[in-house]
Amino acid sequence: ICLLQQYTDSSYEEKKSQWLNEKFELGLDFPNLPYLTDGAHKITQSKAILGCIAYKHNLCGETEREKIWEDSLENQLMDNQMQLARLCYNADFEKLKPGYLEALPAMLKFYLQFLGKQPWFLGDKIALVDFIAYDVLERNQVFEPKCLDAFPNLKDFISQFEATHFPL
Known part of the structure; x- marks a missing residue:
């Protein structure tokens, strides 16, 4: 995920140390690491996060x-x-x-x-x-x-x- 974020110049922050204190207060459907907050979207699960970033940056198949x-x-x-x-x-x-x-x-x-x-x-x-x-x-x-x-x-x-x- 970090590699794709770097490629797309997407900002991200790693906050593993704070995770246990706040994981149930973030409004995530499935509190888990990693998670992505993108505007109103709060996404967990690696595959969903990768898909969100790829879609947003036109890195998906077109035809x-x-x-x-x-x-x-x-x-x-x-x-x-x-x-x-x-x-x-x-x-x-x-x-x-x-x-x-x-x-x-x-x-x-x-x-x-x-x-x-x-x-x-x-x-x-x-x-x-x-x-x-x-x-x-x-x-x-x-x-x-x-x-x-x-x-x-x-x-x-x-x-x-x-x-x-x-x-x-």
């Missing part, structure tokens, strides 16, 4: 085709994000890790094919789904540093994302 692709890819990325999280927090991590690593190239191949030769996952314009893809691909690369070696367009995507928008 029906792009919107369908965006939804499909976003859900696939979230599934993969959850698979990695479940693995990392599993008591049988060491036993399950080889299976995840064995399946990882097939998962990455789908992203390679989806991205193709486009600069961004929906085409020529960066969209919310690119932020999610970056997060998922980067986490997998941290988990297994060589996982993208066989996928040059995914490595190029990460490099382009970091160099163009966030010199990290």
Whole structure:
């Protein structure tokens, strides 16, 4: 969320230390971190916050085709994000890790094919789904540093994302 807020030059304030004192006094439907107050809107849940920021800054698919692709890819990325999280927090991590690593190239191949030769996952314009893809691909690369070696367009995507928008 912070990366998207930085990209869109949206102001934000992190107030985790005050959260427990005020969480039930903020008028949130579902008191939770993170939350976003945007005018009259008070939003919780990460996906809803990301969608709000993306919509406000025209970072969503525009055509029906792009919107369908965006939804499909976003859900696939979230599934993969959850698979990695479940693995990392599993008591049988060491036993399950080889299976995840064995399946990882097939998962990455789908992203390679989806991205193709486009600069961004929906085409020529960066969209919310690119932020999610970056997060998922980067986490997998941290988990297994060589996982993208066989996928040059995914490595190029990460490099382009970091160099163009966030010199990290």
